[in-house]
Structures are given as structure tokens and as C-alpha cells.
Amino acid sequence: MKIPYRPLAIVREIVNAIGLEVTYAYEDLVYVEHNAFLLQMGASGEIVDLYFNTESIVEERDKIAAQLGQEGQARQLKITRKGLFSMRQKSDGENIEIKFFDET
Numbered sequence: 001m002k003i004p005y006r007p008l009a010i011v012r013e014i015v016n017a018i019g020l021e022v023t024y025a026y027e028d029l030v031y032v033e034h035n036a037f038l039l040q041m042g043a044s045g046e047i048v049d050l051y052f053n054t055e056s057i058v059e060e061r062d063k064i065a066a067q068l069g070q071e072g073q074a075r076q077l078k079i080t081r082k083g084l085f086s087m088r089q090k091s092d093g094e095n096i097e098i099k100f101f102d103e104t
Helices: 008-017 058-074
Strands: 022-026 029-032 037-041 047-053 078-089 096-101
Touching: 008 022, 008 029, 008 037, 008 058, 037 058, 037 078, 047 058, 058 078
Parallel strands: 047 078
Antiparallel strands: 022 029, 029 037, 037 047, 078 096
């Protein structure tokens, strides 16, 4: 199976397979309910990066990463844990700023 560039339908299947829903997708970012993590689609369709919210439950991250990795592999995607992110609303009240961090 050829994986398309920014394979949103496949990413949605993977997220659904672990019992969650995609709530929003914008360009290369895929937001998931409860905001515990987000997925960033890579330069090629097979690559997807995983970032956990800095406010997510630390003890659950390994389990979620493993589940996403297994479901991704079954669909020919490589989901790689990359780090953390934080979100805040910008002063304009309409836009959101996302910052990415290394996981420490």
C-alpha cells in the first residue's frame, strides 16, 4: 500500500484504534481529544512524530506511545516519540501558540 503525503485518514484510524478521536487537524498537526498528545505528519507520508502535552500524565505516556507505535506499524506508518509541547492562547484571543520541547 502506498502511503499518501499527510495521511490523515490513516492517522485517524490509528487514533480511533486506541479509543480516542481526532478533534482537529491543521496543516501537518493532528490534535486528539483530551489534548494529552498531538501528532505531526512528516515530510513523507510514512513518518509521524508524537509529542505529549507538558500537562499530560507522565505515567501514561509510555503506554500511549507503545499503542500508537503498534497501530502505526500495522498500517505502515512509523510513529516516533519526539518530545513535549505546550499550548497557550495568544494575546489576540483568537490564535494559539504551540511550543515544542525535548522530553526530559
